[in-house]
Amino acid sequence: MIYIFDKTQAIIKVLTNDDFTAAHLNFKINTATTFEFSLPASKALPSDSKYVATPHPLDDSKFIMLRLTERVDNTETIDYSAYELAYQELATDGYIEDKRPQNQSALNLMKIALDGTNWELNNVNVSGTATTNFYYVDHLSAISNVVDLLGGEIVFYIEIQGNAISGRYMDYLARQGSDTSKVFASGSNLLTVERQSDTSGIYTAILPRGKGEEIDNGDADTPDGYGRRINISDVEWKKSSGKPLDKPKGSIVLSDPDATAEWGQINGNARLLLQTYDDIDDVNVLIQSAYKTLQSVNHPQIQYSATVADVGGLSLGDTVLIMHGDRDLSYKTRVFEVKYDLLAPDQTELSLGDDLSSNSITSQINNLNAVADTTSSQTQWTINQIGRPSTTFGNTEPANPKVGDVFFKELPDGGTEIYRWNGDIWELLASPTTADDIAAAVDDAVTQAKAHTDEVKQSLSGDIETAKSQAASQASTAEANAKSTATSQFNQAQSALSAAKSDLTNSIASEASARNAAVSAANSQAQTYANQAKADALNAVNKEVSDRQSAVSALDTKATNAVNQAKSDINDTINALSVGGRNYILDTANPKTQTSNGTDNQNLYDKAKFYSPI
Template sequence: MADIYILSPDDKLLTVLSSHGRETCTFWDAKYKEELNKGSSFSFVADASHPDARFLFEENQVVFKDKDGVMRLFVIKELDDTSEEGEINTQVTCEAAMMELAETFVKDFRPTNKTAQFVLDNVLSRSRWVAEVTAELGVNSTTFYKKTALDCIADVINIWGGELQDTIEFDGNKVVKRIIKILPRRGKDGGKRFESDKDTTSIRRTVISYPVTALWGYGASIASTDEEGEETGGYSRFIDFSEVEWKKSKGDPVDKPLGQEWVGDPDLLERLGRLKDGKLIHREGQFNNEDITEPEELLKATYNHLITTACKTEINYELSVQLLESVPGYEHEHVELGDTTIAIDRNFAIPIETSQRVISMEYDITDPDNTCVVEIGQFLSALQKDGRIDQIESVIEKNRGTWESKPDAGEVTDGSFPDRAPPVPSNVVVKPMFQNVTLTWDYDPSSYIAAYEVYASQVNGFTPLKENRIFRGKTGGYEHFTGVNEVWYYRLRSINTRGTASEFTDQFSATTKRILTEDIVFGAITKEKLAELAVDADKLS
């Protein structure tokens, strides 16, 4: 059974709906969906003939618990009343309450070497929400100029790291606290397997292939001038990198001659190019970033986008599954958003055998175990037509500077430093303790180095990914709290102010200590003795 609390816009409890109530207003078909770092949606159908249905009114609020017991807050935005064959129902469509942060503006805020907690405290100061950052993300710098608080949160996640969860504290009668949480990661890497002959009733694999092998790159708009060379206050064309030359013989990744406004990759051309008159030609696309003001940086960003994103095929898996976690003895099958899972279905000619994160979960809150649909893999950019429309809209939004004044260009920002790759962290020392691991490395105080990053996993030979990053900050050490008698593997890298990363270090490993004395073996252990053992290196083995 599930309940939905209906509150007024000023947080006063109006009524409680129940999925199985006899006297209360009942509801059903209550579909809740959350996507990783992309927000959530909720809708339900209620008995419109019940007197309490009068509280299902636009802008009233909706509170319920998700399947993991996290309190969720939504706002009623759409109502669709129907009367058919004697049944009078209301379809209620809601919007996540945190979307109100799109109505709070940040005019000009430029944090320098600040924590994510400090930044979000300032961004949310004029709103009803507070930030709780539990991830160790270190310090960083950025500029928020004429942005909504919602956009600023997205920027913090992109720059500082961490993953988003919105929730509330609710005392049963009113909302006590609205919280934006930034967690180290959502979910876990627990080895959960979805299999077609066990808990997966259907599986759909979607592949979208629109790769390109070359990109035209355009950056910030250039200030227009009059005949005397004085700026007129407007902006004309975008900068490009036609006057930048790359040569592989000089260590550049590809050859890009002077005068050429696009950059291509010969390996991609060989693999994906189109054949014309017996010769391969590029599949071309466009890269835009109005924040980039230097042609050299634009060329690097365009090429990086080409080889990391624009040439890739997107793969998404949608699974209808039965959640076994509530069955006694199957608690280990618990799955939640962000988990790294394995999907297996060998009935296809091209078998599905993949390990991916859960990026979306949707279920009916009245029966999550039997209605859950999960997506793993990548968020698809949908139809390319829609993606190109979004790209155009993005360019328009980013170039509002053509009619709005720009921030003072004379200020020193992160972009003022050269975009050269920082050095790989050196003299790394990984030291296991009782139930934690300390990592130290040589700290480089150079201004162009923005942060160091530490990645960790219990899988030997792991690939460093955003979800296993445990630290980002400008320090020379970090303490990783784990557990007793655990094996962990680590890799580190440094990041410059432009976001360019060094190579990763080699893998380091550490095994936290296991206390083994006669007192423990035979059960004669006290809190005082354990504390003594924890600091006595001679008794650790």
């Protein structure tokens, strides 16, 4: 469904594809989406219509919000044009006065760029950090500045729940789309050459210069300024260390020898581009940006078009391989624009190759001086040397590799990983973290060795303690037996006393306060005897260990006497509770004995439980 909104962005009408006579939705990387559609004259939009939201072709839970910009009345139809709202709002709604983030992540930079707007940052997977400043710029220019520095692609969308907009979001992605296995030959009848630049725009080397170095003359009353621009003289690149090109220290030029051999001067010299990057003050960022620029201008620029009916399903950002038959050179390129035909999907048009239209977000706001990682012009070059493995530079894996082929993968943060095809997978040979990984592995090995040593020491210590424990155990076996026997006798007394306590407490609980006092006294007396029994038993064990059998006999006698005394005292206490010839516990007024479990004619004392020793 397609929603129509009024000026307050309240939904006032809902359309379906059946309502249209034509509907074309144009998506392009880092460019505002446009929507052109026609309705029968009898189904004209309400006069207060201001905005339109259409589902994203690849995710119908997300909607593209556009502002209606034009209406053309024909005899039988009415044509409408709409332009993506986010680009208009962010370019005109407020500004950033002065923000100077230092070494901030993509997430933090975009948060600053969007602060104070109606749009919320959602998904971010762009890596790297950058230093920049936003000084009296609109929010769209700030976003463009971040894209220039770190690369990546922005996507705006809204979500609708019920009949209202529930959220306005921006995603900042390293790239859209996916790598495909589709291969097209240059000149194939499946592809139409839309535009092609001549070779005059090719450069095979670049001399980059960054921001001028700040000068402080030491006088607070005079303004400071900027002197010489930074260059890449102090940076050294080696392909053997994982860099995509060799650049010796001391040189201020980054050259591509393979492109020079193909497209250089007649005398063998490189075709040099002098490039200035006003916002870059880090030499490592400068050389990375220069390399990206060089990769976009070191080959002829060709823009192709095709339809889904001819080339099959391809989406925005998908990667395909273009083969050139006139030389051993091929490159990967991406679908940078898709014109969806909502009424006839097989007639959806694709644009791929090099974007020569110059209307992306970066080219709308900046010129060639931008450090743009404008993905619509990103290509991947493969140098095929006869009889030797191929070497590929880019950010996507080459298709149809051969054993031994080498791939220099450019990472979003400017780093490079080196892979080699072993026949089954791309095997990682080196990365920016290789040295750290080796150091970490060494540290881990040392840690494991120390842990193993500690484990052996602990095991030996445990064995020694075990031997000592066994000796001590054997030495005290007789003592333990004596204690065990005494403890068993004592536990029996304890069990009987605890049972008596439990039954007395449960039975007397409902009696008057006088009876409770009597029970309390009985409990106290019983506890006293129990404690005395325990103390006598333990003293006997400790004192008479040399004569274990005698100690056991003495303890048995004492325990038995204690139990009998406790039993006698309990009976006296129970008899004391008799009122009018009736004992409330034994019910002596009746010819039976009541026990705690309800059975008759049993001895209550045998069921008694004594208190546990303290």
